[in-house]
Amino acid sequence: MGIVKDQSIRVTIATYIGVLIGAFNLLWLFPYCLSEEIIGLLKTIEAVAKIFFPFASLGVVAVCIRFFPRFRDNITGHHGFFGLLLLLPVLGIVGFLLFFFFFQDQISAWYIEKSTLFVDYLYLVVPLCIFFVYKSALEAYTSALKQTVVPSIIREIIMRVLFTVITILYFFKWIGLSELVTLYVGVFGIVGGLLLLYIQWLKQLYLKIDFKYWNQKIFKELGNYAMYSLLTGTAWILVANIDSIMIAQFKGLHDTGVYSIALFLGMFIEIPKRAIAQISGAIVADDLQAERYDKINDLYKVVSINQFTVGALLLVGIWVNIDNIFDLIPDEDYRAGKYVVLFIGLSRVIDMLTSINSEIITYSKYYRYNVVLISSLVGLTFITNYILIPPLGITGAAIATALSVFIFNLGKGALVWWKMNMHPFSGGTWKVMIIAAISLLVNQLVPYLGHFLLDIPIRSMIVGGTFLLLIWLWKVSPEINQLIVNIWTQIKKRIQ
Secondary structure, X not given: OHHHHHHHHHHHHHHHHHHHHHHHHHHHHHHHHOOHHHHHHHHHHHHHHHHHHHHHHOOHHHHHHHHHHHHXXXXXXXXXXXXHHHHOHHHHHHHHHHHHXXXXXXXXXXXXXXXXXXXXXXXXXXXXXXXXXXXXXXXXXXXXXXOOHHHHHHHHXXXXXXXXXXXXXXXXXXXXXXXXXXXXXXXXXXXXXXXXXXXXXXOOOOOOOOXXXXXXXXXXXXXXXXXXXXXXXXXXXXXXXXXXXXXHHHOOHHHHHHHHHHHHHHHHHHHHHHHHHHHHHXXXXXXXXXXXXXXXXXXXXXXXXXXXXXXXXXXXXXHHOHHHHHHHOOOHHHHHHHHHHHHHHHHHHHHHHOOOHHHHHHOOOOOOHHHHHHHHHHHHHHHHHHHHHHHHHHHHHHHHHHXXXXXXXXXXXXXXXXXXXXXXXXXXXXXXXXXXXXXXXXXXXXXXXXXXXXXXXXXXXXXXXXXXXHHHHOOOOHHHHHHHHHHHHHHHHHXX
């Protein structure tokens, strides 16, 4: 757990710095400088590119994490693993290009009525998808090397700063809409280039493939796993983006823009999970390879209680301040996303509670079950969005997401328990639920203080303080208790 704890803390710090920049962008700068339709346009281009991403990548991310431990060897340049990692998606990219250009008119027809502006920029889906493929491959390689801090800085901070710059350029009319959208897409290419430079700096840029080592048996195993990863990756990407895509189709880019802002607030909660997942996937893959199942079981529970505690705290903190947060946004239209924040937030907390079940299944011999689980999830997500978006709009999409994530994680947890006799829950799980409920009751006793600039910090200190005090007194998590003690010790030193 040491390397997970060390790097995840650093990654979390970098991520939250990025989130502050992202929060400034999405909660103030974008709504102030861009219309809801333009925000919806950018997010729809991104969502559609992500839909094609698994086909184009051919499962390269999962292949990297799963197989790299077997070939790690600095002396031989990891037997050319990195070179193969760059070569593997080429066939997928060619297939994607053929498919996209063949069905381009059909895609346009789906959006021409409600989202005409998107049709004008549909062509940018192509370069953005390719950028996603190699950005993800390079991030997977750095994760397999257990070097996650710098890539997080590039992705979370530098990328968001670039978004800030191009938005300001557009606001002052130094660039037009076409340049704005093109530069937005180009930022993802810049991120990929910076990751490549970092890998070179690590002296891990081994491009020569050792084809003598990569025999037919290895290629067959890798190919089979890549195919399953493609299927599961496609399904998961569909689940993550189908809400935005269907909102753009049924309701238009304006509602998509409003939804994207609310979605950011809800997704803010899962940042600790993202930080831990970057390094825990490589740890799980190593432990499974060495059959260290006791270590995996311990990690399963530790990650669950720590993630659930932090996730519950963040959800409570956001929800008790939700009206104040919308006061920060310079456009009343975004208040329509209030309950989107709640249901998306709940879905993220559920995902954090169920810990590293995805990593355990994906990198174990039971990875084929993912096809059944995620295929069922895709069907459920599509049906619930199709039923709920027309009458309930963006709130219906959020409810559909929460319901789908709950059922999906229930299935994954049942599979891990059935096949490997592991589950992520402990006595602390119920304690966190009770503490969250008490904190929400405390919030009801705090009157509104007249202005959000006064109300947010005081309400957050009272409710958050109650939550953390109960976590500490009830000894829910040794790691969090130690973190609280360390922080308090540092505060006392500075006061003295």
